[in-house]
Amino acid sequence: MTITDHELAIAAARAGAEVVRSRYGTALARFDKGPGDFATVADIEAERAIVAVLRAARPDDTVVGEESGRTGSAGNGREWLVDPLCGTLNYAARSMLVAVNVALRSGPETTVPEITAAASADPFSGEVFWTDGIRARVRHDGVDAELRPSADSWLVDVNLDPPFPNDPAFRAVRLLADRGFAERFRPRVVSSTLAVAWVAAGRRAGYVTDGHLRDSVHFASGIALCRAAGCVVTDLRGQPLHTGRGGLVVAADEETHAALLALVGNQFRSDADASA
Template sequence: MPMTDRDLAITAARAGAAVVRSRYGTSLARVEKGGGDFATAADLEAEQAILDVLRAARPDDTVVGEESGRGGAGTTGRVWLVDPLCGTANYAARGMLVAVNVALRAGTRTVAAACADPFADEVFWTDGTRVCVRHSGVDEPLTPSAGTRLVDVNLDSPDPYDPAFRARRLIADPRFLERFRPRVVSTTLAVAWVAAGRRAAYVTDGDLRDSVHFTSGIALCEAAGCVVTGIDGQPLHTGAGGLVVAADEETHTALLALLDGQPLAAPGR
């Protein structure tokens, strides 16, 4: 029986995660991309492992890899988005906060996605309806919660010195610090953590449409019932772009008010 898209996404993400784990702590050649961005040999090898899995199972689909670009026959209208190592700077500094992202787009919908944590041996996955984390072969449904009060803020946006860069302004706002606790994980694993109840929210600027980094995490959060919008509260991938994903409406409303410089409602009201 052919592998389902969900299982293929999980298998591909796990193949990439195995490479990331095996290369951890070794001497890694760097490939400079410009603007301070770079890839390592682990990024390239992990992406190749993922591509091998996807191309063997779905040779007619398009595959877009962060490092290798667009490839595949492209006759089905389906596109796999592959981020082999999200958190390369963390990894190169021997940090373990990284993710391996694999998502399948069919038209405008993400119909399968997986986000693997190579070092916790967890894979967060969705088939567009169910959303779970798989650990030791067991799937556990994800339930968002704002209980941690931890909000991850992406400071790796294209131009953090731009006056319009609101993520930076957010964490400097004393009202934000009174209500939430900022975190900067520097990997989209933190987006999956919102779906899992390990983060109350995630905020970033930037254009995220068809992003190899963000598509998996966004799909997980949408399937889990999180509140997912652009940075102005607009429909995702429109207007100013960006992302505010929150475990619940109250958290989302509070973050939008802070981002817009508006007064805050009291928690629980």
């Protein structure tokens, strides 16, 4: 029997998560990728495990891995985006705030491809957040539960990892110092896209980051989860993703999203201020 795309995404994410979990706390060789950025042997091995699962089931699909780049042909319009260990710095410092992300982007050549299946695995809780592009669920111990966004926690994560394409006009760190932000929400900083899945699951009220997120192996899965769960998802100016300023504001509901947009908007400087 042929495995469905969302079940394949789950299986691949689980394969990567098993490597990440088994390597945790061990001596990890590091491979420099740029200033302040590196991969570990766990990233490399987790990506290999994920790609092996995908290749076995879908040999004709393209795979874009954070560590290995693009492999395979794009002729069938199906492309897997693989982030084997989101939160490498956390992981290397023996923090368990990490995620394993797998997303399928597909569609006819005449349309803009959409994420039609995705999974984000938490290697340490054993949870896998998944979507088939319509449903949004979390699987734990073989049981699926519906993802239900909620703003009740008031918790909002702000990503402070570079790059910052809107700097100096906008810097996410200034949002944390905004008195109105602290009065309306409870700020958090979690440098892993696991926090995006938490918005879909109702464990966070919102999430804010700068950055160019089109084709992002890091964010594709979490964004797809949030959309399928019914979250409000826009760029930093409230425009559709990938059309304006860039960045991401995702919120559990319209009211929370409006409040976050207002606070984000307060941080944008005028051109004169930005050049001062």
